[in-house]
Amino acid sequence: xxxxxxxxxxxxxxxxxxxxxxxxxxxxxxxxxxxxxxxxxxxxxxxxxxxxxxxxxxxxxxxxxxxxxxxxxxxxxxxxxxxxxxxxxxxxxxxxxxxxxxxxxxxxxxxxxxxxxxxxxxxxxxxxxxxxxxxxxxxxxxxxxxxxxxxxxxxxxxxxxxxxxxxxxxxxxxxxxxxxxxxxxxxxxxxxxxxxxxxxxxxxxxxxxxxxxxxxxxxxxxxxxxxxxxxxxxxxxxxxxxxxxxxxxxxxxxxxxxxxxxxxxxxxxxxxxxxxxxxxxxxxxxxxxxxxxxxxxxxxxxxxxxxxxxxxxxxxxxxxxxxxxxxxxxxxxxxxxxxxxxxxxxxxxxxxxxxxxxxxxxxxxxxxxxxxxxxxxxxxxxxxxxxxxxxxxxxxxxxxxxxxxxxxxxxxxxxxxxxxxxxxxxxxxxxxxxxxxxxxxxxxxxxxxxxxxxxxxxxxxxxxxxxxxxxxxxxxxxxxxxxxxxxxxxxxxxxxxxxxxxxxxxxxxxxxxxxxxxxxxxxxxxxxxxxxxxxxxxxxxxxxxxxxxxxxxxxxxxxxxxxxxxxxxxxxxxxxxxxxxxxxxxxxxxxxxxxxxxxxxxxxxxxxxxxxxxxxxxxxxxxxxxxxxxxxxxxxxxxxxxxxxxxxxxxxxxxxxxxxxxxxxxxxxxxxxxxxxxxxxxxxxxxxxxxxxxxxxxxxxxxxxxxxxxxxxxxxxxxxxxxxxxxxxxxxxxxxxxxxxxxxxxxxxxxxxxxxxx
Numbered sequence: 001x002x003x004x005x006x007x008x009x010x011x012x013x014x015x016x017x018x019x020x021x022x023x024x025x026x027x028x029x030x031x032x033x034x035x036x037x038x039x040x041x042x043x044x045x046x047x048x049x050x051x052x053x054x055x056x057x058x059x060x061x062x063x064x065x066x067x068x069x070x071x072x073x074x075x076x077x078x079x080x081x082x083x084x085x086x087x088x089x090x091x092x093x094x095x096x097x098x099x100x101x102x103x104x105x106x107x108x109x110x111x112x113x114x115x116x117x118x119x120x121x122x123x124x125x126x127x128x129x130x131x132x133x134x135x136x137x138x139x140x141x142x143x144x145x146x147x148x149x150x151x152x153x154x155x156x157x158x159x160x161x162x163x164x165x166x167x168x169x170x171x172x173x174x175x176x177x178x179x180x181x182x183x184x185x186x187x188x189x190x191x192x193x194x195x196x197x198x199x200x201x202x203x204x205x206x207x208x209x210x211x212x213x214x215x216x217x218x219x220x221x222x223x224x225x226x227x228x229x230x231x232x233x234x235x236x237x238x239x240x241x242x243x244x245x246x247x248x249x250x251x252x253x254x255x256x257x258x259x260x261x262x263x264x265x266x267x268x269x270x271x272x273x274x275x276x277x278x279x280x281x282x283x284x285x286x287x288x289x290x291x292x293x294x295x296x297x298x299x300x301x302x303x304x305x306x307x308x309x310x311x312x313x314x315x316x317x318x319x320x321x322x323x324x325x326x327x328x329x330x331x332x333x334x335x336x337x338x339x340x341x342x343x344x345x346x347x348x349x350x351x352x353x354x355x356x357x358x359x360x361x362x363x364x365x366x367x368x369x370x371x372x373x374x375x376x377x378x379x380x381x382x383x384x385x386x387x388x389x390x391x392x393x394x395x396x397x398x399x400x401x402x403x404x405x406x407x408x409x410x411x412x413x414x415x416x417x418x419x420x421x422x423x424x425x426x427x428x429x430x431x432x433x434x435x436x437x438x439x440x441x442x443x444x445x446x447x448x449x450x451x452x453x454x455x456x457x458x459x460x461x462x463x464x465x466x467x468x469x470x471x472x473x474x475x476x477x478x479x480x481x482x483x484x485x486x487x488x489x490x491x492x493x494x495x496x497x498x499x500x501x502x503x504x505x506x507x508x509x510x511x512x513x514x515x516x517x518x519x520x521x522x523x524x525x526x527x528x529x530x531x532x533x534x535x536x537x538x539x540x541x542x543x544x545x546x547x548x549x550x551x552x553x554x555x556x557x558x559x560x561x562x563x564x565x566x567x568x569x570x571x572x573x574x575x576x577x578x579x580x581x582x583x584x585x586x587x588x589x590x591x592x593x594x595x596x597x598x599x600x601x602x603x604x605x606x607x608x609x610x611x612x613x614x615x616x617x618x619x620x621x622x623x624x625x626x627x628x629x630x631x632x633x634x635x636x637x638x639x640x641x642x643x644x645x646x647x648x649x650x651x652x653x654x655x656x657x658x659x660x661x662x663x664x665x666x667x668x669x670x671x672x673x674x675x676x677x678x679x680x681x682x683x684x685x686x687x688x689x690x691x692x693x694x695x696x697x698x699x700x701x702x703x704x705x706x707x708x709x710x711x712x713x714x715x716x717x718x719x720x721x722x723x724x725x726x727x728x729x730x731x732x733x734x735x736x737x738x739x740x741x742x743x744x745x746x747x748x749x750x751x752x753x754x755x756x757x758x
């Protein structure tokens with residue numbers, strides 16, 4: 001289910017002020033939409049947004065009326081469907097989506113689905129998955145319900161098909177406490193400036209073709225001042241002004257200023273226009289174990305800001321509200337990472353728009369300055385980065401150019417979580433096709449590690465173990481050098497991991513590869529195939545195929561976290577009882593959160609394994625160490641050796657899990673450095689419906705040793721070799737087996753136990 005859920009969560013992320021595109025609960029209009037009776041938009045249902053392909057209006061097969069929606073899919077992976085949004089401006093206890101569906105040869109699952117969003121997305125989510133809507137069925141009625149979340153402001157709903165087959169939906173109903181949604185009592189909502197101010201909804205009205213050095217310097221100062229006031233000034237923090245649009249109002253004056261002094265005078269008047277700040281009880285000073293302190297020295301830099309502007313900003317700093325509520329940032333309940341879902345994504349804005357592009361730069365730069373828990377390990381002069389990117393982002397002349405500049409900006413914080421996830425299609429190499437092979441950098445070289453069968457294709461000219469030296473005459477080393485700035489990664493092994501996955505991407509057509517095979521150099525040409533036809537065959541794990549739990553021998557148990565569910569863990573540990581060692585393979589991403597459920601079965605006493613840092617909303621930029629978390633033993637634990645396998649695909653949850661299991665008695669971590677991106681994600685909307693993220697929680701060992709950019713360093717380093725790949729060996733697993741079985745065990749027996757099934 002998690003795959004479908006992810007698609008739906010990422011399908012739409014629209015801020016509160018952008019719900020104008022959502023439907024109103026008008027009875028006649030909504031009835032026609034839910035019955036798929038609105039005039040079609042080409043081949044698709046009127047009034048609905050489509051997800052994936054194969055969405056059609058059907059005037060022949062319907063439950064009632066004139067039309068239904070039909071979804072046809074040939075692919076076994078992925079989803080297609082229709083979706084719509086409705087403002088939750090009503091009151092009630094329960095929302096229900098009810099409707100009729102029929103199917104033909106559905107191999108996976110289909111369903112109605114509901115999602116509630118508020119200041120943060122996905123407050124609640126439910127589907128009809130599990131109600132047996134699959135195979136071939138006639139028309140039947142189905143229903144999905146959710147309690148109305150008190151913070152919900154938008155309802156997102158629809159119908160989807162996962163996997164292959166055909167399905168129809170018709171005659172949907174939206175009910176609140178059993179009554180049509182248009183009959184639900186209306187709710188009173190607090191109206192903010194985000195709802196009232198619409199002057200720049202269609203664009204910033206700012207166009208730029210060049211910038212002088214003085215303009216760049218002034219725009220840098222403006223970006224810093226704008227961001228500081230956003231998180232410190234009581235009128236801005238409380239949402240009394242639409243701060244994004246206030247930026248657009250002051251930008252023309254800043255650009256027209258002939259020098260620094262004139263621009264600073266504009267900003268002084270700008271700050272004054274917000275109104276006088278009354279002295280207040282000072283916000284709490286930093287208390288506890290401080291990890292990062294706010295960076296405020298620049299507020300007193302009169303050489304840059306001038307006396308008056310510096311004084312205004314220092315006054316704001318000294319009299320900021322002693323409260324923990326901010327409009328543009330909050331803390332995720334139960335976790336504590338920053339939540340930026342109140343930021344508007346301005347989905348309808350079209351580039352080039354210099355104002356909104358500068359807004360994207362300012363928003364992102366200041367989020368990193370104030371709310372990124374790892375800003376101290378960026379390894380960049382973040383002030384210099386702002387100056388570098390003001391002209392690059394503001395003057396980007398096309399939508400793709402804007403996205404590429406944001407890609408490279410985001411890569412500068414060196415966080416593998418921090419890609420421009422909405423827009424990877426513009427990241428080089430560009431194209432919707434690829435060679436049907438898998439590639440991995442091994443011994444510093446691009447090695448073919450797998451051949452993917454494509455129906456109807458010619459036999460592959462490649463062999464596992466081939467080293468790719470050049471593509472269309474360009475050396476791979478040159479391609480890596482050229483593309484690296486577009487790949488956000490915490491460390492180099494992870495950057496190479498992601499480049500390897502995209503290395504043979506390109507437009508449909510023929511590509512020529514120079515290969516090294518058996519000591520010699522050869523060339524092969526091959527046709528790129530649509531990526532959709534091979535994506536489902538590509539594995540992002542390096543663990544063993546087969547079942548999640550395997551007994552490799554009477555002495556060695558094996559468990560891969562990419563497939564195991566939490567409910568099965570006790571059975572797995574029971575089956576491992578009596579073995580000398582348990583190999584936990586996390587060369588993958590865990591299918592379930594098993595840190596405590598499995599970790600408690602590996603320890604015999606409470607033991608500290610991790611510390612987090614928490615952000616301070618009253619002191620933007622401050623982070624504190626929280627007390628260490630302990631792994632608590634369960635009634636029964638595994639008594640043998642514990643070996644944890646890791647490599648560059650081990651990221652985030654996988655790294656956190658490895659930290660937990662590492663505290664088991666005598667445990668060893670074997671493999672290579674991990675992705676170095678640990679901590680719950682904080683998603684960041686950017687203008688133009690762009691979307692990125694950061695590692696939102698600082699994750700450290702109990703002694704405060706870092707993990708970000710460092711990764712989980714193995715106790716015993718083991719990496720695959722090109723020779724081993726050619727021979728079909730899992731050399732990392734072999735090292736683990738040797739650690740458990742001892743040096744006296746014959747090498748041939750070790751290799752046999754670690755052999756990858758053909």
